[in-house]
Amino acid sequence: MLDAVARNTQKGIRWRSVVTESALVRRLAIAIAIAFLTLFLVLPLAVVFVQAFSKGLGAYLAAFQEPDAQAAIKLTLLVAAISVPLNLVFGLAAAWSIAKFDFKGKSLLMTLIDLPFSVSPVVSGLIYVLLFGAQGLFGPWLMEHGIKIAFALPGIVLATIFVTFPFVARELIPLMQEQGTSEEEAALTLGASGWRTFLTVTLPNIRWGLLYGVLLCNARAMGEFGAVSVISGHIRGLTNTMPLHVEILYNEYNFVAAFAVASLLACLALVTLAAKSFLEWRAGDTLSGRPGH
Amino acid sequence: MTSVLPAHIRFRRASVIPGFGITFGYTLLYLSLIVLLPLAALVVRASSVGIDGIVAATLEPRVLGALKISFGISFIAAIVASVFGLLVAWVLTRYHFPGRAVIDAMVDLPFALPTAVAGIALVALYAPNGWIGALFAPFGIKIAYTPLGIFVALVFIGLPFTVRTVQPLIADIERELEEASATLGASRFRTLWSVLLPPLLPAILTGFALAFARAVGEYGSVIFIAGNIPYVSEIAPLLIVIKLAEFDYTGATVIATIMLAISFSTLLVINLIQAWARRRFGNA
Numbered sequence: 001m002l003d004a005v006a007r008n009t010q011k012g013i014r015w016r017s018v019v020t021e022s023a024l025v026r027r028l029a030i031a032i033a034i035a036f037l038t039l040f041l042v043l044p045l046a047v048v049f050v051q052a053f054s055k056g057l058g059a060y061l062a063a064f065q066e067p068d069a070q071a072a073i074k075l076t077l078l079v080a081a082i083s084v085p086l087n088l089v090f091g092l093a094a095a096w097s098i099a100k101f102d103f104k105g106k107s108l109l110m111t112l113i114d115l116p117f118s119v120s121p122v123v124s125g126l127i128y129v130l131l132f133g134a135q136g137l138f139g140p141w142l143m144e145h146g147i148k149i150a151f152a153l154p155g156i157v158l159a160t161i162f163v164t165f166p167f168v169a170r171e172l173i174p175l176m177q178e179q180g181t182s183e184e185e186a187a188l189t190l191g192a193s194g195w196r197t198f199l200t201v202t203l204p205n206i207r208w209g210l211l212y213g214v215l216l217c218n219a220r221a222m223g224e225f226g227a228v229s230v231i232s233g234h235i236r237g238l239t240n241t242m243p244l245h246v247e248i249l250y251n252e253y254n255f256v257a258a259f260a261v262a263s264l265l266a267c268l269a270l271v272t273l274a275a276k277s278f279l280e281w282r283a284g285d286t287l288s289g290r291p292g293h
Numbered sequence: 294m295t296s297v298l299p300a301h302i303r304f305r306r307a308s309v310i311p312g313f314g315i316t317f318g319y320t321l322l323y324l325s326l327i328v329l330l331p332l333a334a335l336v337v338r339a340s341s342v343g344i345d346g347i348v349a350a351t352l353e354p355r356v357l358g359a360l361k362i363s364f365g366i367s368f369i370a371a372i373v374a375s376v377f378g379l380l381v382a383w384v385l386t387r388y389h390f391p392g393r394a395v396i397d398a399m400v401d402l403p404f405a406l407p408t409a410v411a412g413i414a415l416v417a418l419y420a421p422n423g424w425i426g427a428l429f430a431p432f433g434i435k436i437a438y439t440p441l442g443i444f445v446a447l448v449f450i451g452l453p454f455t456v457r458t459v460q461p462l463i464a465d466i467e468r469e470l471e472e473a474s475a476t477l478g479a480s481r482f483r484t485l486w487s488v489l490l491p492p493l494l495p496a497i498l499t500g501f502a503l504a505f506a507r508a509v510g511e512y513g514s515v516i517f518i519a520g521n522i523p524y525v526s527e528i529a530p531l532l533i534v535i536k537l538a539e540f541d542y543t544g545a546t547v548i549a550t551i552m553l554a555i556s557f558s559t560l561l562v563i564n565l566i567q568a569w570a571r572r573r574f575g576n577a
Contacts, residue, residue, distance in 0.1 A: 041449075047418050
């Protein structure tokens, strides 16, 4: 009905509905909303690309020729390649046990799984420094045995796992709870094994939600700054991920290179948003669609 | 395993579905190793300095200043994000105009864009020679490198939370309510204010609390634009990083514990709001 009202208004038919605002208020509200979003969303995105190409394509491409930039890109991909699958397996296990079974303390468990979202990224990095840093709880022991966790790849991976911890689980739990257990029970009664039931009954049912969770998890894993910054030690060419490399270039007043690397991360964000919209359209109401923290 | 026990003592209800033991066990193990034990270690470390030590470290002027800045600006930014979030959610759900789908997808940008990228982009815009900063510079208004810059970054970060928590509820509003209100003679404004707004209030508050919690802990998008002057524009997360760089682990731990306590309280408040909303309006 709203569409009919809007169309009639556009055609100039004088027909006022009681369940919408006057055309003037409507236009004003749309104008304010668009102006606000342009100011806060469109311009920041646009400025990244404008700055990146401000000295031409040559300077833009040169930023990626640098060995440090390439090392940062490789490290970012490696960290995501380790942490996303680990959180994917955890998400599936957590969702299976929470959604398919009834047990006591379930809501407490779900609150605990969501916990990392309410922890500041800096604190997320700090807790691992306190455990594995030179002055940390296991620091001296690790040093004795020549194992490096803080200010090395394992620390970066741990911090990344922490900040992306809830993404897959919180997407799958409501979805699998809604789907219930009848289809799995039917498969099991017909003689399928548990594993086969999971692969051929459950997995196809949750595939869009799973993909959605992995997508968000991956975007955050590649873009995390605060937590990784605290635990990485900023060793150029060794423990710098892409967001940290952006910071270093920026602080060295190498703006074109900083925005060039940033533009790559901005593209990742745009691809994530596009894929997210596609999945929401494809899967309809089955996705929770809530933003993470 | 527990079939001989009566139902109310059993830990879980019997089921034909296999795999509870392994998935539940793995969930607990992974959760404990990654989240619970490291967080517990933080709290234990903070408590090792005793109550006096914690109070002394908190009352240090620079720490107190940073906490005030973080919580004060986050609060104002979350209010502004809530007001505009409500407007944007309403416009995106109720009105049809060209480009609506694209704008709707764009709302999640602050959530998808790495915070460091957002940080340098906001500086490029709001610095005195930036696209927006240049408009304000002639009036002597500086945005970047002042608390105003922190505010801008925190509104940016909070927006998706305030829009996305209200949006589904606006979509679910029953048209009959508005029609009834109108037929009873209420003006459109009165219908909006006293019929439509009250049921949205819990969602608005939840969105506010989420935006606030996120803003308090935010680091990447703020440090570039803040200027980071102690007592003026130095946020609490940055002070943790500074203390850590000075090897003042105790100082860093105490600030982190205070922030942790406050974000958990916020989480609790959100749960209370939603429980209240379920009782009052039957939704959340």
